[in-house]
Amino acid sequence: MSGAGEGAAFGEGEALSRFDGFERVILVANSDAVDIADLQARHAGALFVFFNKVYKVLGRPFAGDAVLVARSGPAGANIVYRREVADVLRLVSGPKFRGIVNLRVGAQERFSPAADFEGATVAHLDLQPMFAGFYPSTHVPTSGFALALALAERFGPGRVVLAGFTARRSEAWKLFHDHDWTFEQVAMRALARSGLIAMEPGRGERSPFDALCERFPAVSRETVALVAAEVLGERLEGTNMAVDRLVSVTKPLARVDKALRALKPRTRKAKLADAATKPAT
Incomplete structure (x- = not known):
């Protein structure tokens, strides 16, 4: 994989296999709209997928089945070069933790070696070819959007659930302008209306147009x-x-x-x- 960097030894199929074997796969955005306790109560036995700075949504260690997606940038995985791996793993690495997926979506993003992830099991997933010519060329996909589409294509309708994907700025967390939030919201809501994925409304919210x-x-x-x-x-x-x-x-x-x-x-x-x-x- 050109430009992928050291450690890109896992194929797409092997990395995506981390998400197999569950009736539901819940992708949890780092958002104020997420209520983890409510999600666990309504989706018992599901695989929960967290992204990067999980302390945004987890106030205590998560005991259920979980995967951590670590997004890469030009300097490698974000949690690696920010020295946050240990802090993040403390919140997700329970007995049912299925490891880390180091994700690359942009052409300039580089994988980090598996040895940089504090002993966690690591697979590398390169989705950049999937979005070349599909996503607006002026931006790069968010991790959640990229993975949601990849899993929807892998599993078909009904298994992928998005929680907290509101694309709304809050007092605590900002939105980065290198992603096309408008395109992603249109695409995800269209997929949800078509039944290919499901979207949680988030803390009792519902569309006023509905x-x-x-x-x-x-x-x-x-x-x-x-x-x-x-x-x-x-x-x-x-x-x-x-x-x-x-x-x-x-x-x-x-x-x-x-x-x-x-x-x-x-x-x-x-x-x-x-x-x-x-x-x-």
Whole structure:
């Protein structure tokens, strides 16, 4: 695998086999909308899949069947170069822990060697070829979205459940702009409406448009979708006009910000990424 880096010894089938043998596979987003106790009560015996910084959703060690997905970046697995492996494993490595899947989705992402994961069993999964030409080229897929589509294709309808995939910024956690959140939400909700995956509403939430159609049966989902697209288009155009004005006003500040950023020392992440791309001597 070109650019995958050291440790990319596991095939896609072997890595995906970590998720086999369960009637339900619950993908748990790092989101405020997740209620782990409620999910466990309603999905007894399911495999729970956690991502990277699991302390965002786990306040205590998880005792059920679990897999940890560790996303890679240009400097290797994020939890490795941030030295968070031990902290994360303390929350998921119970007796039913099925190991770590080091995930690569972007072309510049590199695997970390299995030896870097504090003794945990590791498989490497390269999904970058799956999304080449499919996902918007200006962004890279989130780990949850990439894995959800891969598992949906592997298992078929009904087995993959997404929990907390709201794509909403909260006071505690931010959204990274290198992912196309709008595309992912449209794709996941379309797959859910088609029955290929299931999406948990999250802490009692439900779509207000579903409630509207139930209250007024004469209003179809198709009508709501068309009207919503019209309204959103109008509001987006209004937002774009306001943004254009703001950009014009803040251009001098942007130039100052760019100059100050150029003076900042290189981060450890950037140095590790450079070292990983240097040819061996």
